[in-house]
Amino acid sequence: xxxASNLNAAFSALADPTRRAILARLAKGEATxxxxxxxxxxxxxxxxxxxxxxxxxxxxxxxxxGTKRPRRLAKAGVEAMDQWLAMLRKALEKNYDRLDxxxxxxxxxxxxxxx
Amino acid sequence: xxxxTLQTEGDTHVVVTRRFAAPPEAVYRAHTxxxxxxxxxxxxxxxxxxxxxxxxxxxxxxxxxxxxxxGAGFHLTxxxxxxxxxxxxxxxxRMHLPDTTPDNHVETRFDADGTGTLxxxxxxxxxxxxxxxxLATGMERGMEASYVRLEGMI
Numbered sequence: 001x002x003x004a005s006n007l008n009a010a011f012s013a014l015a016d017p018t019r020r021a022i023l024a025r026l027a028k029g030e031a032t033x034x035x036x037x038x039x040x041x042x043x044x045x046x047x048x049x050x051x052x053x054x055x056x057x058x059x060x061x062x063x064x065x066g067t068k069r070p071r072r073l074a075k076a077g078v079e080a081m082d083q084w085l086a087m088l089r090k091a092l093e094k095n096y097d098r099l100d101x102x103x104x105x106x107x108x109x110x111x112x113x114x115x
Numbered sequence: 116x117x118x119x120t121l122q123t124e125g126d127t128h129v130v131v132t133r134r135f136a137a138p139p140e141a142v143y144r145a146h147t148x149x150x151x152x153x154x155x156x157x158x159x160x161x162x163x164x165x166x167x168x169x170x171x172x173x174x175x176x177x178x179x180x181x182x183x184x185x186g187a188g189f190h191l192t193x194x195x196x197x198x199x200x201x202x203x204x205x206x207x208x209r210m211h212l213p214d215t216t217p218d219n220h221v222e223t224r225f226d227a228d229g230t231g232t233l234x235x236x237x238x239x240x241x242x243x244x245x246x247x248x249x250l251a252t253g254m255e256r257g258m259e260a261s262y263v264r265l266e267g268m269i
Contacts, residue, residue, distance in 0.1 A: 015247035017126065091158045093119050096133050098155035102145055103137035 010081050013057035018042070019050050023073065026060065030072040126243040131236040139225040142232045143201035146223065147171040157181070166190070171198060177206060189213070201225060217245045 013019055022036055037047040051071060054060040058077035062069045119133045135142050145151045153167040156179065166180035177193035193208030204223045210216045220239040225232050240246040 011247040012244065015243040017243070089119075089121060092121070092131070094160070095156055095158065096119060096135075098157065099142075099145055100135065102151055102154050103135055103141050106141050106145070106151075107137060 009057040010059055010077060013053050013059060016050070016053075018047075019054055022047070022050060022054065023059065026071060026073045030063075030070045032068050032070050036071070123246070124237075127240045127246055129238045129240075129246065131238075133234050134228060135232045135234060136230070137232060138230065139227055139232045140201040142234055143204070143225050146204060147198075152179070171195060173198060177208060217241045 014023075018040060021040070025031060025036060025039070033044055033047055033051065036051070037044045040047065051060060051062075055062065055071075058080075059074055060071050060077075061074045062071050119131060121129070121131045124130050145155070147169055148171075149167040149169040152169055153164045157164060158181065162181050162183050164179055165182055166178060168176055168178040170176050173195060175195040177195065178190065180188060180190040182188040190211050191208055192211065193206050195204070195206045197203070197205040202225050204225075205221070206223075207218045207220050209218050217240065222237045222239075224235045224237075226235070227233075
Protein backbone atom coordinates (compact mmCIF):
# COMPACT_ATOMS: atom_id res chain seq x y z
CA UNK A 1 0.00 0.00 0.00
CA UNK A 2 1.25 3.49 -0.73
CA UNK A 3 1.26 6.22 1.90
CA ALA A 4 -2.04 7.77 0.77
CA SER A 5 -4.06 4.54 0.83
CA ASN A 6 -2.49 3.68 4.19
CA LEU A 7 -3.79 6.97 5.53
CA ASN A 8 -7.22 6.34 4.03
CA ALA A 9 -7.32 2.95 5.74
CA ALA A 10 -6.19 4.50 9.02
CA PHE A 11 -8.85 7.23 8.98
CA SER A 12 -11.66 4.91 8.02
CA ALA A 13 -10.54 2.49 10.76
CA LEU A 14 -11.01 5.41 13.17
CA ALA A 15 -14.59 6.01 12.06
CA ASP A 16 -15.76 3.26 14.41
CA PRO A 17 -16.19 4.16 18.11
CA THR A 18 -15.17 0.70 19.36
CA ARG A 19 -11.95 0.89 17.41
CA ARG A 20 -11.25 4.37 18.76
CA ALA A 21 -11.80 3.01 22.27
CA ILE A 22 -9.44 0.10 21.58
CA LEU A 23 -6.76 2.56 20.44
CA ALA A 24 -7.32 4.71 23.49
CA ARG A 25 -6.79 1.64 25.67
CA LEU A 26 -3.65 0.61 23.76
CA ALA A 27 -2.29 4.16 24.10
CA LYS A 28 -1.89 3.28 27.79
CA GLY A 29 0.11 0.13 26.96
CA GLU A 30 0.09 -3.36 25.55
CA ALA A 31 -2.99 -5.55 26.08
CA THR A 32 -4.28 -9.03 25.19
CA UNK A 33 -7.52 -9.61 23.29
CA UNK A 34 -9.15 -10.75 26.52
CA UNK A 35 -8.12 -7.56 28.32
CA UNK A 36 -9.31 -5.48 25.40
CA UNK A 37 -12.68 -7.25 25.26
CA UNK A 38 -13.35 -6.82 29.01
CA UNK A 39 -14.76 -3.23 28.97
CA UNK A 40 -17.02 -3.92 25.95
CA UNK A 41 -20.19 -5.91 25.70
CA UNK A 42 -18.66 -7.83 22.85
CA UNK A 43 -17.36 -11.28 22.21
CA UNK A 44 -13.65 -11.88 21.74
CA UNK A 45 -14.14 -12.77 18.05
CA UNK A 46 -15.87 -9.41 17.52
CA UNK A 47 -12.96 -7.62 19.17
CA UNK A 48 -10.51 -9.71 17.11
CA UNK A 49 -12.31 -8.52 13.98
CA UNK A 50 -11.83 -4.88 15.00
CA UNK A 51 -8.17 -5.59 15.76
CA UNK A 52 -7.76 -7.07 12.31
CA UNK A 53 -9.03 -3.81 10.76
CA UNK A 54 -6.67 -1.78 12.95
CA UNK A 55 -3.74 -4.05 12.05
CA UNK A 56 -4.63 -3.80 8.36
CA UNK A 57 -4.60 -0.01 8.68
CA UNK A 58 -1.11 -0.11 10.19
CA UNK A 59 -2.25 1.25 13.56
CA UNK A 60 -1.81 -1.87 15.73
CA UNK A 61 0.82 -4.63 15.83
CA UNK A 62 0.94 -7.95 17.65
CA UNK A 63 3.74 -9.81 19.37
CA UNK A 64 4.05 -13.50 20.26
CA UNK A 65 4.36 -14.25 23.98
CA GLY A 66 3.92 -18.01 24.55
CA THR A 67 0.27 -18.67 23.76
CA LYS A 68 -0.64 -14.97 24.03
CA ARG A 69 -0.66 -12.42 21.24
CA PRO A 70 -0.58 -9.07 22.99
CA ARG A 71 -1.33 -6.01 20.85
CA ARG A 72 0.21 -2.55 21.00
CA LEU A 73 0.02 0.68 19.02
CA ALA A 74 2.10 0.72 15.83
CA LYS A 75 4.27 3.80 16.33
CA ALA A 76 4.92 4.38 12.61
CA GLY A 77 1.24 4.25 11.63
CA VAL A 78 0.11 6.55 14.42
CA GLU A 79 2.94 9.00 13.69
CA ALA A 80 2.14 9.05 9.95
CA MET A 81 -1.44 10.01 10.74
CA ASP A 82 -0.34 12.58 13.28
CA GLN A 83 2.01 14.19 10.75
CA TRP A 84 -0.73 14.25 8.15
CA LEU A 85 -3.11 15.99 10.52
CA ALA A 86 -0.40 18.45 11.53
CA MET A 87 0.05 19.33 7.86
CA LEU A 88 -3.68 19.88 7.32
CA ARG A 89 -3.85 21.89 10.47
CA LYS A 90 -1.02 24.02 9.16
CA ALA A 91 -2.92 24.73 5.91
CA LEU A 92 -5.91 25.98 7.92
CA GLU A 93 -3.67 28.01 10.24
CA LYS A 94 -2.06 29.54 7.16
CA ASN A 95 -5.52 30.64 5.96
CA TYR A 96 -6.25 32.33 9.28
CA ASP A 97 -2.84 34.01 9.38
CA ARG A 98 -3.68 35.49 5.99
CA LEU A 99 -7.09 36.52 7.33
CA ASP A 100 -5.31 38.41 10.15
CA UNK A 101 -3.54 40.44 7.45
CA UNK A 102 -6.77 41.05 5.51
CA UNK A 103 -8.46 42.27 8.71
CA UNK A 104 -5.54 44.55 9.52
CA UNK A 105 -5.72 46.17 6.07
CA UNK A 106 -9.52 46.53 6.36
CA UNK A 107 -9.01 48.34 9.65
CA UNK A 108 -6.38 50.60 8.11
CA UNK A 109 -8.66 51.46 5.19
CA UNK A 110 -11.53 52.24 7.56
CA UNK A 111 -9.35 54.62 9.58
CA UNK A 112 -8.25 56.27 6.32
CA UNK A 113 -11.86 56.87 5.30
CA UNK A 114 -12.70 58.60 8.57
CA UNK A 115 -9.93 61.13 8.11
CA UNK B 116 -2.79 36.05 18.06
CA UNK B 117 -4.08 33.13 20.04
CA UNK B 118 -3.71 29.70 18.57
CA UNK B 119 -6.33 27.90 16.59
CA THR B 120 -7.97 24.93 18.28
CA LEU B 121 -9.45 22.07 16.39
CA GLN B 122 -11.27 19.13 17.87
CA THR B 123 -13.64 16.39 16.96
CA GLU B 124 -16.89 16.27 18.92
CA GLY B 125 -19.06 13.16 19.07
CA ASP B 126 -18.97 11.01 15.96
CA THR B 127 -19.87 13.57 13.32
CA HIS B 128 -18.69 17.04 14.37
CA VAL B 129 -15.50 18.98 13.94
CA VAL B 130 -15.09 22.21 15.90
CA VAL B 131 -12.51 24.88 15.12
CA THR B 132 -11.96 28.04 17.16
CA ARG B 133 -9.72 31.03 16.47
CA ARG B 134 -9.41 34.55 17.91
CA PHE B 135 -8.96 37.61 15.74
CA ALA B 136 -7.86 41.14 16.62
CA ALA B 137 -10.68 42.72 14.58
CA PRO B 138 -14.33 43.18 15.68
CA PRO B 139 -17.06 40.64 14.67
CA GLU B 140 -18.34 42.85 11.85
CA ALA B 141 -14.98 42.77 10.05
CA VAL B 142 -14.46 39.01 10.53
CA TYR B 143 -18.02 38.34 9.33
CA ARG B 144 -17.46 40.49 6.23
CA ALA B 145 -14.17 38.71 5.50
CA HIS B 146 -16.16 35.44 5.44
CA THR B 147 -18.99 36.63 3.20
CA UNK B 148 -17.61 39.30 0.82
CA UNK B 149 -16.14 37.39 -2.15
CA UNK B 150 -13.44 40.01 -2.75
CA UNK B 151 -12.18 39.45 0.79
CA UNK B 152 -12.61 35.64 0.88
CA UNK B 153 -10.48 35.41 -2.25
CA UNK B 154 -7.57 36.99 -0.40
CA UNK B 155 -7.18 34.49 2.39
CA UNK B 156 -9.01 31.16 1.90
CA UNK B 157 -6.21 29.71 -0.18
CA UNK B 158 -4.67 26.79 1.69
CA UNK B 159 -1.04 25.97 1.02
CA UNK B 160 1.48 28.35 -0.51
CA UNK B 161 1.13 28.74 -4.26
CA UNK B 162 -2.64 28.20 -4.57
CA UNK B 163 -5.06 30.91 -5.68
CA UNK B 164 -8.84 31.24 -5.92
CA UNK B 165 -9.58 32.51 -9.44
CA UNK B 166 -13.36 32.15 -9.01
CA UNK B 167 -15.15 33.21 -5.82
CA UNK B 168 -18.92 33.51 -5.71
CA UNK B 169 -20.58 34.26 -2.38
CA UNK B 170 -24.19 35.48 -2.42
CA UNK B 171 -24.64 36.40 1.22
CA UNK B 172 -28.40 35.90 1.58
CA UNK B 173 -30.56 32.91 2.57
CA UNK B 174 -30.47 30.45 -0.35
CA UNK B 175 -27.53 32.37 -1.87
CA UNK B 176 -24.93 30.39 -3.79
CA UNK B 177 -21.34 29.72 -2.80
CA UNK B 178 -18.74 28.63 -5.32
CA UNK B 179 -14.99 28.66 -4.70
CA UNK B 180 -12.55 27.44 -7.35
CA UNK B 181 -8.91 26.83 -6.49
CA UNK B 182 -5.94 26.47 -8.78
CA UNK B 183 -2.24 25.79 -8.24
CA UNK B 184 -1.37 27.58 -11.47
CA UNK B 185 0.04 24.36 -12.93
CA GLY B 186 -3.17 22.84 -14.20
CA ALA B 187 -4.36 21.28 -10.93
CA GLY B 188 -7.54 22.52 -9.34
CA PHE B 189 -10.81 21.65 -7.65
CA HIS B 190 -13.87 23.48 -6.44
CA LEU B 191 -16.44 23.75 -3.69
CA THR B 192 -20.12 24.59 -3.99
CA UNK B 193 -22.64 25.42 -1.30
CA UNK B 194 -25.61 27.47 -0.20
CA UNK B 195 -26.21 29.92 2.63
CA UNK B 196 -29.02 28.84 4.95
CA UNK B 197 -29.09 31.47 7.69
CA UNK B 198 -27.34 34.82 8.09
CA UNK B 199 -27.36 36.94 11.22
CA UNK B 200 -25.07 39.89 10.55
CA UNK B 201 -22.51 40.06 12.19
CA UNK B 202 -22.78 37.20 14.63
CA UNK B 203 -23.72 33.97 12.89
CA UNK B 204 -23.64 32.20 9.54
CA UNK B 205 -25.04 28.79 8.59
CA UNK B 206 -24.23 27.20 5.25
CA UNK B 207 -23.78 23.80 3.61
CA UNK B 208 -20.83 22.98 1.39
CA ARG B 209 -19.43 20.09 -0.60
CA MET B 210 -16.16 19.53 -2.41
CA HIS B 211 -15.83 18.37 -6.02
CA LEU B 212 -12.59 16.42 -6.25
CA PRO B 213 -14.00 15.74 -8.91
CA ASP B 214 -16.25 13.25 -7.08
CA THR B 215 -18.74 15.15 -4.94
CA THR B 216 -18.33 14.73 -1.18
CA PRO B 217 -21.37 14.48 1.15
CA ASP B 218 -22.72 17.80 2.47
CA ASN B 219 -20.85 19.45 5.30
CA HIS B 220 -23.24 21.56 7.39
CA VAL B 221 -21.31 24.48 8.88
CA GLU B 222 -22.31 26.94 11.60
CA THR B 223 -19.91 29.84 12.12
CA ARG B 224 -20.28 32.11 15.15
CA PHE B 225 -18.55 35.46 15.60
CA ASP B 226 -18.58 36.50 19.25
CA ALA B 227 -17.14 39.78 20.54
CA ASP B 228 -14.11 39.07 22.69
CA GLY B 229 -12.67 42.25 24.18
CA THR B 230 -11.87 44.42 21.16
CA GLY B 231 -11.57 41.33 18.99
CA THR B 232 -13.58 38.29 17.93
CA LEU B 233 -13.77 34.69 18.99
CA UNK B 234 -14.82 32.66 15.97
CA UNK B 235 -16.27 29.16 16.42
CA UNK B 236 -16.80 26.96 13.37
CA UNK B 237 -18.90 23.87 14.01
CA UNK B 238 -19.08 21.38 11.15
CA UNK B 239 -21.56 18.51 11.04
CA UNK B 240 -21.00 15.59 8.70
CA UNK B 241 -23.72 13.04 7.88
CA UNK B 242 -21.94 10.19 9.73
CA UNK B 243 -18.68 9.07 11.30
CA UNK B 244 -17.56 7.39 8.10
CA UNK B 245 -17.94 10.62 6.14
CA UNK B 246 -16.04 12.58 8.74
CA UNK B 247 -13.19 10.07 8.57
CA UNK B 248 -13.21 10.17 4.78
CA UNK B 249 -13.21 13.96 4.81
CA LEU B 250 -10.18 13.97 7.06
CA ALA B 251 -8.37 11.50 4.84
CA THR B 252 -9.28 12.66 1.36
CA GLY B 253 -11.04 16.03 1.41
CA MET B 254 -7.84 17.63 2.44
CA GLU B 255 -5.59 15.60 0.29
CA ARG B 256 -5.90 18.60 -1.98
CA GLY B 257 -4.51 20.53 0.90
CA MET B 258 -7.41 22.83 1.54
CA GLU B 259 -10.38 23.93 3.42
CA ALA B 260 -11.43 21.86 6.21
CA SER B 261 -8.26 20.66 7.83
CA TYR B 262 -8.87 19.30 11.22
CA VAL B 263 -8.50 17.29 14.19
CA ARG B 264 -5.68 16.34 16.34
CA LEU B 265 -5.13 12.69 16.91
CA GLU B 266 -5.82 13.17 20.62
CA GLY B 267 -9.30 14.31 19.70
CA MET B 268 -10.00 11.13 17.83
CA ILE B 269 -8.73 8.38 20.12
